[in-house]
Amino acid sequence: xxxxxxxxxxxxxxxxxxxxxxxxxxxxxxxxxxxxxxxxxxxxxxxxxxxxxxxxxxxxxxxxxxxxxxxxxxxxxxxxxxxxxxxxxxxxxxxxxxxxxxxxxxxxxxxxxxx
Amino acid sequence: xxxxxxxxxxxxxxxxxxxxxxxxxxxxxxxxxxxxxxxxxxxxxxxxxxxxxxxxxxxxxxxxxxxxxxxxxxxxxxxxxxxxxxxxxxxxxxxxxxxxxxxxxxxxxxxx
Numbered sequence: 001x002x003x004x005x006x007x008x009x010x011x012x013x014x015x016x017x018x019x020x021x022x023x024x025x026x027x028x029x030x031x032x033x034x035x036x037x038x039x040x041x042x043x044x045x046x047x048x049x050x051x052x053x054x055x056x057x058x059x060x061x062x063x064x065x066x067x068x069x070x071x072x073x074x075x076x077x078x079x080x081x082x083x084x085x086x087x088x089x090x091x092x093x094x095x096x097x098x099x100x101x102x103x104x105x106x107x108x109x110x111x112x113x114x115x
Numbered sequence: 116x117x118x119x120x121x122x123x124x125x126x127x128x129x130x131x132x133x134x135x136x137x138x139x140x141x142x143x144x145x146x147x148x149x150x151x152x153x154x155x156x157x158x159x160x161x162x163x164x165x166x167x168x169x170x171x172x173x174x175x176x177x178x179x180x181x182x183x184x185x186x187x188x189x190x191x192x193x194x195x196x197x198x199x200x201x202x203x204x205x206x207x208x209x210x211x212x213x214x215x216x217x218x219x220x221x222x223x224x225x226x227x
Contacts, residue, residue: 044217106156
């Protein structure tokens with residue numbers, strides 16, 4: 001299957017600071033990338049869909065000014081959590097899809113802890 | 116709107132079989148099955164497209180009944196490595212932009 005990487009794998013930051021998470025498709029061109037958030041013992045909740053070169057589409061209830069998504073190339077999307085607060089602490093996972101396939105391949109996830 | 120999975124949790128002995136169901140209230144184009152181990156990202160298992168197909172590899176197979184808006188994942192002769200949380204992801208249309216809505220999850224524990 002396709003390989004998707006995420007960086008960093010975990011981050012601890014202070015309340016009020018911003019954190020950037022990178023998602024890269026390593027061996028295929030990802031026309032679409034998805035960002036999910038997962039709280040402990042819960043399912044994955046889709047935050048937004050990003051297509052290369054265009055603005056991201058956010059799910060209802062997700063603040064687009066707080067969670068900035070950029071999909072600058074066919075292999076890289078970034079999620080920036082701005083002015084992070086403790087309630088933003090979660091497991092953030094990206095997935096990528098592209099080409100003739102509609103399978104989504106997930107990155108390893110980033111665990112964010114805001115103190 | 117979130118697909119409902121059943122059962123919520125199941126405990127098996129090695130070698131036993133299990134069925135995990137995924138039911139949606141919306142018309143489906145595709146159903147994607149994933150397994151997630153604790154602290155890790157979901158791992159893709161298989162995808163089923165509308166047409167009522169059935170798929171499988173090794174001892175894991177799945178079916179998709181688009182009329183009933185349901186899919187089932189079948190695990191036969193379970194192994195310890197099958198332990199984890201299983202999620203179905205449902206898509207409403209084709210193409211790479213097909214966003215998935217993930218089900219409630221089923222925790223599977225396989226014991227020796």
